[in-house]
Amino acid sequence: MSWAGRRWGRRQRAVLWAVLLAAWEAAWGQLRYSVPEELPKGSFVGDVAKDLGLQLPELRDRGVHIIDRGRTQYFALHGKTGHLVTAERIDREQLCRQVEICVLRCEMIIEREMKIHEIEVEIKDINDNAPSFKEIDVKEKISEMTAPGSRFPLAEAHDPDSGRNSLQSYELSGDEHFSLAVQAGPGGDQRPELVLAKALDREEAAFHELVLRAMDGGDPARTGTARIRVTVVDANDNAPVFSQAEYTVRVPEDVPVGSVLVIVTATDADEGRNGHVKYSLKKQTDMALGIFELDSESGEITLLRSMDYEEGDAYELEVQAHDSGALSNTAKVVVTVTDVNDNAPEITVSSALSEISEDAPSGTVVALLHVQDRDSGANGEVRCSLDRGLPFRLEKSFKDYYRVVTARELDREQVSEYNVTVRAADGGSPALQSSAVLALRVLDVNDNAPVFAEERYSARVWENNAAGALVLTVRATDADWGQNARVRYRLAEGRVRGAALSSYVSVQAETGALYALRSLDYEEVRELRLWVRAEDGGAPALSSNVSVVLVIVDENDNAPQVLYPPPLSRAAGSGGAWSGVELAPRWSEPGALVAKVVAVDADAGQNAWLSYELAKATEPGLFRVGLHSGEVRTARSPLARDAARQSLVVLVKDHGRPALSATATLSVLLAESVAELLAELGSAAEAAAPGEPAGSLTRWLVLAVAAVSCLFLAFLLLLLALRLRRWRRQHLLPAQSGALRGVPVSHFVGIDGVRAFLQSYSHDVSLTADSRKSQLRFSAASCCDTLPARPLPDEPAPLLGDEDPATALPADPAAPSYQCFNMLNVF
Numbered sequence: 150m151s152w153a154g155r156r157w158g159r160r161q162r163a164v165l166w167a168v169l170l171a172a173w174e175a176a177w178g179q180l181r182y183s184v185p186e187e188l189p190k191g192s193f194v195g196d197v198a199k200d201l202g203l204q205l206p207e208l209r210d211r212g213v214h215i216i217d218r219g220r221t222q223y224f225a226l227h228g229k230t231g232h233l234v235t236a237e238r239i240d241r242e243q244l245c246r247q248v249e250i251c252v253l254r255c256e257m258i259i260e261r262e263m264k265i266h267e268i269e270v271e272i273k274d275i276n277d278n279a280p281s282f283k284e285i286d287v288k289e290k291i292s293e294m295t296a297p298g299s300r301f302p303l304a305e306a307h308d309p310d311s312g313r314n315s316l317q318s319y320e321l322s323g324d325e326h327f328s329l330a331v332q333a334g335p336g337g338d339q340r341p342e343l344v345l346a347k348a349l350d351r352e353e354a355a356f357h358e359l360v361l362r363a364m365d366g367g368d369p370a371r372t373g374t375a376r377i378r379v380t381v382v383d384a385n386d387n388a389p390v391f392s393q394a395e396y397t398v399r400v401p402e403d404v405p406v407g408s409v410l411v412i413v414t415a416t417d418a419d420e421g422r423n424g425h426v427k428y429s430l431k432k433q434t435d436m437a438l439g440i441f442e443l444d445s446e447s448g449e450i451t452l453l454r455s456m457d458y459e460e461g462d463a464y465e466l467e468v469q470a471h472d473s474g475a476l477s478n479t480a481k482v483v484v485t486v487t488d489v490n491d492n493a494p495e496i497t498v499s500s501a502l503s504e505i506s507e508d509a510p511s512g513t514v515v516a517l518l519h520v521q522d523r524d525s526g527a528n529g530e531v532r533c534s535l536d537r538g539l540p541f542r543l544e545k546s547f548k549d550y551y552r553v554v555t556a557r558e559l560d561r562e563q564v565s566e567y568n569v570t571v572r573a574a575d576g577g578s579p580a581l582q583s584s585a586v587l588a589l590r591v592l593d594v595n596d597n598a599p600v601f602a603e604e605r606y607s608a609r610v611w612e613n614n615a616a617g618a619l620v621l622t623v624r625a626t627d628a629d630w631g632q633n634a635r636v637r638y639r640l641a642e643g644r645v646r647g648a649a650l651s652s653y654v655s656v657q658a659e660t661g662a663l664y665a666l667r668s669l670d671y672e673e674v675r676e677l678r679l680w681v682r683a684e685d686g687g688a689p690a691l692s693s694n695v696s697v698v699l700v701i702v703d704e705n706d707n708a709p710q711v712l713y714p715p716p717l718s719r720a721a722g723s724g725g726a727w728s729g730v731e732l733a734p735r736w737s738e739p740g741a742l743v744a745k746v747v748a749v750d751a752d753a754g755q756n757a758w759l760s761y762e763l764a765k766a767t768e769p770g771l772f773r774v775g776l777h778s779g780e781v782r783t784a785r786s787p788l789a790r791d792a793a794r795q796s797l798v799v800l801v802k803d804h805g806r807p808a809l810s811a812t813a814t815l816s817v818l819l820a821e822s823v824a825e826l827l828a829e830l831g832s833a834a835e836a837a838a839p840g841e842p843a844g845s846l847t848r849w850l851v852l853a854v855a856a857v858s859c860l861f862l863a864f865l866l867l868l869l870a871l872r873l874r875r876w877r878r879q880h881l882l883p884a885q886s887g888a889l890r891g892v893p894v895s896h897f898v899g900i901d902g903v904r905a906f907l908q909s910y911s912h913d914v915s916l917t918a919d920s921r922k923s924q925l926r927f928s929a930a931s932c933c934d935t936l937p938a939r940p941l942p943d944e945p946a947p948l949l950g951d952e953d954p955a956t957a958l959p960a961d962p963a964a965p966s967y968q969c970f971n972m973l974n975v976f
Contacts, residue, residue, distance in 0.1 A: 180257075182233065183271040186241040191234050194224060194270060197257065198231025201266065205231055212260030215268075216499055217253075218521070224255050224270065233268065241272045242309030246435070249311060256519075256550075260500045263514045265547045276314040276367025280306040282375035287361075289343065289377060290475030293351045294384035300330060301343040302479060304432065306363030306373055313366035323359040327379070343377070351381040380475070387418040388476035389426045391468075395481040402458040403489045410441070413448040413480055415470035422473040431479055432467035436460075441484070443468060450482065458488040459523040490528040490577025496520050496585040499550070506592045507561040515541065516553040516587050520573050527576035534572050541569055553587065561591040562628040595633040595687025599625040601695040606681075608663075611702045612671040620654065623661040623695060625683035633687040636661075641680035641694065650679055654699070663697065671703040672751045705805025707751040709759055711813040714746070730816045735787045743772065746779040746813045748801045756805040764812065765798035772817070774799055781815065793819050 182195035198208060207213075208231055215226045215233070225236040245251030251272040256265050282304055289301060308316040319341045321329035328346045331339050341361065349357075359377040364370050391413060398411045417424040428448045433441070441464070442451050450466070464484040471477035501516035522529040533543055533551055542556045553569060569587040574580045601623060608621040627634040638661045643650035654677065656663050663681070677699040684692040731744040750757040761779040766772055768791055773784040781797065795817040802810035 180266060180268045181271070182268070183273055184235070184239075185273040185275050186239050187275060187277055188235050188239065190237060194233040194235060195268075196231060197226065197233045197268070203231065205229070211262060212500075213257060214260075215255055215257055216497075216519075217255040218497075218519070219253075223253055224268070226257065233270075239272055241274050241311075242278060245272065246309070251311075256499075258499050258517065260517075263500070263517055263546075263552065265499075265517070265550055267548070274311045274314055276310055276365065276371060278309045278314075279371035280308040280316045280363035280365055280373035282306050282361075282363070282373060285375045287375055287377045289379045290382050291345065291349060291379055292384050292386070292475045293349045293381050294386060295345055295349065297345050297348050299345045301345075302431075303341040303343050303361060303377070304375065305338065305340060306375075307435075308363075308365050308371075308373075310365060310367070315365055316363055317366040317370075318364050320362040320364070321359060322362070323377075324357045324379075326354075326357055327359055329361070343379075349381045355381050357381070382475040386476075387423070387472075389415040389417045389470040389472055389478045391415045391470060391478060391480040393480065395483065396468075397483045397485070399485045399487055400456075401489050402456050402486050403491055404452060404456070406452050406455055408452050409449045410452060410484060411450050411482060413443075413450065413468050413470075413482065415448070415478060415480070417472045417476075419472060419474075423476075425473050426470050427472075429469050429471070430466060431469035434465055437464040437466060437484075440464065441466060450484075456486050458486050458525070459492065462486050462488075488525050488528055490524055490575060490579075490581055492523040492528075492575075493581035493583045494520055494522045494531045494573035494575055496571060496573050496583055498585060498587070501553075501587055502589065504590050504592050505555075505559065506594060507559045508594045508596070509555060509559065511555055511557050513555045514552050515555065515569070515589060516571075517546065518551045518553065518571060518585070519549055520551060521549050522573075522575045524575060524577065530576040531573050532576075534574075536570055536572075539567065539569060541567075543571070559591050561593050561630065562597060564591065565630070566590050593630040593633050595629055595685065595689075595691060597628040597633075597685075598691035598693045599627045599636045599683035599685055600693065601625045601683065603695070605696045605698070607698040607700065609700045609702050610665065610669060612669050612704050613706055614665050614669055616665065616667050618665050620663045620665050620699060621697070623656070623663065623681050623683075623697065625661065625693065625695075627685045629685065629687065633685055635686040636683050637686070639682050639684070641682055643679055645674060645677060650677075653677060654679065656681055669701050671701045671753065672707065675701050677701070703753045703756055705752055705756040705803060705807070705809060707756075708809035709748045709750045709801040709803055709811045711801060711811050712747040712749060714744075714813055714815055730818060731781075732818050732820065733783070733787070735789075735791075735819050735821050737783050737787060739783055739785050741783045742780055743783060743817055744781045744815055746774070746781065746799045746801065746815070748779065748811065748813070750803050752803065752805065756803055758804040759801055760804070762800050762802075763797065764800040765796075767792060767795045767797075771795065772797055781817075787819050791819060795819065 180195065180197065180200055184192070184194050197203075198205060203211075203213075208226070208228060213226060215222075215224055217223055222236050223239055224233055226232075227234050239253075241251050244253070251274075253270045253272060255268050255270075257268055258265060284304055287304060291299075291301065306316055306319070308314070316339065319329055319331055319339065321327065321341075321343075326345065326347045326349060328344045330342045330344045332342060334340050343359075357379040359379065361375045361377055362372055363374075364372045392415070396411050396413055400408075400410055404410070413428060415426050415428070417426050427445045428443055429445060430441075430443050440453055440456065442453050443449070443466075444451070448468075448470075450468075463486065466482040466484070467479055468482055469477050469479045497519040499517045499519050502514075505513065505515065518533075520531050520533055522531050531549075535541055535543055535553070540555055540557045540559055541553055544552045544554055546552045551571075553571065567587075567589045569589060570584050571587065572582060572584045574582045602625070603623075606621060606623055610620055623638065625636050625638070627636050637658045638656045639658060640651060640654070640656050645653055651666075653666060653669070653674075654663055655666055661681070661683070669677075679697050679699070680694045681697055682692050682694050684690050733741070733743045737743075746761055748759055748761075750759055759779075760776050761774045762776065763772065763774045770784055771787065771791060772781055772795070774781055779799070779801070781799070797815040797817060799813045799815065800810055801813065802808050
């Protein structure tokens, strides 16, 4: 293989290695580029998108941006091309003083993925600086007694460039008495020295003009010159001598301004003026300019401004001591700065979320932080922490980067906002701290159903209320926020007495106010039970129910209703003009039962308590009415002078406020015998129907008496059979068997609907509609005082039926009952 082929193969291998190295660095999150200095703003540095395998739309969607940790942003990412470009003109000599390899670092943050890629850009030097002398006009004084070969240090030239572009050589021209010698310093720097090649003679030449030229190795080379004026002085054979060739001092960086750092001393063996020594700074680095001051008389070096270890940890000075003559000497002063913990850690929020959903999984990245401390050693070691009790934790991400992630699920109803304080402390003594606060708002998720203020609601509503009246207000709260916490109310479906519940009440959707849509009637509905549902505005919506009971309170809105005697209109409708006529013998004793007024009140409670009183009578002292029973009894025995026909008006009133009342009119016939009774009935019939013939009336009375007699005979036979059956049971069963007591025999006589009785009895009958069962209870006691309200249609009570009276249970006190009244055995 030829030499050209081998060279081409080596180039291919070098390119392959470079490609593999770049791919490996990109895979591990690090990119390296190199560019020359002094490029204009916007110059191409590298194709970041291609090296990371990112498409151009992804750069905008993922929130990619460049962060430079320095004080100046030198690089930027071009959003349209994905190229890394320069953001400012870069001067290598300004950024990397006395550093051979100048590398700038920055980070590229991908916010959506919370990834970091470090980018290193090496800045290549160009020959943009010529060597220069600090003083272009140098004055030297040399005694004429100076021996040839003597050396005099000259000021060095300075070239900020590096490598071959830096200072390479010196040249001296102008006079044969002097030559140039270059010595290598400890750090490899070149130190020019003026060498006396030929003895001086002041009388021959008092001044010598020289030109010192410094050249770098650039292409093309740059040069810098300094003019040297040598003054020949008279003999001064003793030069000042320093107490030590090199002074070394260590001071902390926080030493106060104005402090004396070191005192240099030099002595001159000469006397008089030639022995007076003065000091001056012969040489100092660029970093030391303006920091130190040398007292020319005392040799004290004082601090002009504060030092910063992070800017420079060592300074080198060259002090010259010279007498009044031309003799001088130099000494080196090295000031070493020690680090003090004067820099607190710096926390930079590279990327952070301002909002997070409360159902975010544990481990969700909330923020990306960069933490650094400019101090060194233990003073620069940083420890980061979060406040305890917060649902977050810190994770080390990349070098000095930390991630703040959720440690558990969040609950907005407990804490809606977090101010997460990240604290960083260094290892100094005492330690310095800094903190950064991350404000994070927790977004709501519909995870709470509405909760009612009470477990159940109840209210009392007076009947006959106005339609649309407010009954009560239910209230439910939702611990969520915004639309998820907006509660709306509605009624659950239901029916009352066959009608839809929504026709009775309604609920306002926004406020939960419950309104009655109609006037309620206690006699129809005594209680409304319903469910109200509260539903939030989430998606999907959550809901809860609460029970509401509305108790209808009775009002005295029903007057008593007289069941017996029946109204005249009903009697007329049946064709009987004698309805409401009661018969009483004239031989009746005081207290004899004549009739009983039966009335009911549809109200309840006190509103249904009835009382009876005699409002009007033909003979006021002949009859009295039981206050609570409604029984009409004789107050005294009838007299012969008492009219045969007595008219009574009974007033029935309840105990409501105000009280309501009704009246019942009774006609009582007093008779000594059946013939007189028939005569009175005949006259009553003529008075009731004056146009009807008397024979027809008599015929009907006879038929009525015959029919009543037959019925009475049948009743006697039935009563006899019942007594025989009872007698048989008493002999067959023990006395304590609880057999049914016999019903006393009653004799009834009736003519044309007119009723009278000779013997009386009372019993209680419980009747209800829509029931096959009844309850019948015989009692020797008088009837109960009042009748309760009639039952609701949907609350059936037993009817008089086929249940055995001997085994029948006592009537339910709550069940409505009708009390049968005492009757005569003559109709």
